[in-house]
Amino acid sequence: MEYTRENAPEILSEAKQQYEKYLSMRLNLNMSRGKPAPDQLSLSSGLLDAINGKTIFNVNGNDYRNYGILDGIPEAKEMFASLCGVRTSQICVMGNSSLNIMYDMVQRGMQFGYSGEKPMNAQKNLKWLCPSPGYDRHFSVTELFGFELICVPMTENGPDMDVVEEYVKDETVKGIWCVPKYSNPQGYVYSDETVERFARLQPAAKDFRIYWDNAYGVHFLDEDVPLLNLLNEAEKYGNEDLVFMFGSTSKISFAGSGVAYICCSEKNMAQLTRLLSFQTIGHDKINQYAHVLYYKNADGIREHMKKMADILRPKFLKVFEVLEKEGKGLMKWTVPKGGYFISCDLPCGTAKRTVELARQAGVIFTGAGATYPYKKDPNDSNVRIAPSYPPVNELGVAMSVFCCCAKIAWAEKELFC
């Protein structure tokens, strides 16, 4: 049945009947966060056997149980540098959270400044570019530090670079959040042209930085999709100081106990490690070493991610299947080749109501608006779907609930607004 005004009463009545049934099922499902499922975590159980009380931690004169080695153990730097396609001098392997690294990098810019510029705390009217829809935790960090968040439209090829290039002419614009591969939430991969234009970017602010959160760099569902290496490309134009690249094993090994890292130019690295030397004597090297012993090298990680894809693929397919069957004509969704999310655009003005109806039926989705700066979706249209955590059968139910609620929200608006 087509979604026309004439059909709205019938669609509403049918959907409401269905909704009553869902209510009676007393569901309790959560599709709100990109959280690995238990079986994904168990894939790395062997990592916990890679280290034990008999492990020799004395490597090349360093005891990995002791203090020291600020920038990560050489074996971990080697493995992740290879995975990221950078030199070992361009990587610092740290603790369990790349979000923590990103937050700290923003904080360092505020407190100490970058590229010899004044600390951003001593500058006025700070602004930050936020390709939207995007990752709520990114936006929140820069909101906390008082940046004005500026929406940049997303396209299938990445942020609209015409808009980015225009905004960076303003020297109060200090950075941009990017999830370049299997973007959160659409699953888009930035095109070569987009990466090239980032590499050649000429921001007015010397302390402008591209926060390149490659959270899903090896998180393909079938074939891997290549992404140009921004740090290498930027180097060709002498622009390497613009780039902070981040990554972690949070969605490779353990979400809470992985290893995170930052890649940047040697010049930025010198400032980072100097400041870091005040903050800590070193990160958890035993956990870094466990990761190295278990995955061996970058290829080991890629092999591991094939098994991960086998777990995630059926979940994405289930979501596509239900959307295709029950959402077609009403909503539009992305079909990512990797990552953790599917982005769904509902008719304007119905996302909040849809998510609220689903919540009342016991199915939690990411809050409508969360994918936009200040959690305000100007169209009240976008919902992020996170298929990783629930089992496939629950996913099917949750997505049916979602489509049912979307129908109600649309019909209500059509008829009563």
Next chain:
Amino acid sequence: MEYTRENAPEILSEAKQQYEKYLSMRLNLNMSRGKPAPDQLSLSSGLLDAINGKTIFNVNGNDYRNYGILDGIPEAKEMFASLCGVRTSQICVMGNSSLNIMYDMVQRGMQFGYSGEKPMNAQKNLKWLCPSPGYDRHFSVTELFGFELICVPMTENGPDMDVVEEYVKDETVKGIWCVPKYSNPQGYVYSDETVERFARLQPAAKDFRIYWDNAYGVHFLDEDVPLLNLLNEAEKYGNEDLVFMFGSTSKISFAGSGVAYICCSEKNMAQLTRLLSFQTIGHDKINQYAHVLYYKNADGIREHMKKMADILRPKFLKVFEVLEKEGKGLMKWTVPKGGYFISCDLPCGTAKRTVELARQAGVIFTGAGATYPYKKDPNDSNVRIAPSYPPVNELGVAMSVFCCCAKIAWAEKELFC
């Protein structure tokens, strides 16, 4: 032989002969940092067996491998709260480094402010109290953030509280560094009166904080020496918001891979966890859980520390023995009942030269001056001795070198300055 001017030529000549012998031994010893020795680390090898690929991480509905639980797993909060004598609502168990927590707390005060006051970045002429001699890394953090560091004399009972109480009348004084138990470097334990006076402190600045780094809370050498609980005492006077207490297992389990925590009032905790929720999704809960499974509870940690004491005690005794035999009359040293350091006061104006002579003979001591703000010891007298890392026999040699160098430095000064 007494250290008089008349005896100086003979003392110098004998010491120089001895020094030549040390040079010919081509020593390579390091007594500079409070770093656990390998056998201390191996005491906790069982911790690495406490967790393996078959461990059940699903506890009370939480998967400790996954994201979440910002303030630490309940079992770890319970164990460390009991160890610290605080309520579980007053503790946040975090990552591997208490220095990192302290740095971040200073940074939060700079960026966001405490007790509703303006961020310290927006205030002027900031000052910080530094009981001296003290811990170089503490002083460096507040120096980095631009505080003027103010020396407060240390006594056997803790910082000179008359001086502290006088300084805090100045509202630009924002904090004080304390190592209240087995202080770094003297090994002093703050007296009940000192703790009481801290608990009743009336600083002019509402955002003043006592940074109470209880790094050696259970690090006794023989019998434990009791320390009053500052947070509890302060609460009696409605002063609990003044107190940040820190601790870690860096010198209980693994120096680089322990678990660190902060204890503070519930009001401060609410601000901390709010800000923390922007910075990370949670710390390494697998490592927290391993610590709980291995040590079981606070008593388990105390039992473990008896074995630690058995390793450390002979090292301290060796240092005392050599100082008694070869340093008496020339220098003064502390005789701590716990902790990681011995503080040695050389004749004024000879510490730098002594440490430099030892370095040339292949024995590294903590840089002279390092125990003072800006690394400037006004008397050029204090040297921190860290006996933990070298084996006992090497310690003996290192301390003999130290005494020999101190004699040369003294005699040179006596004769040629």
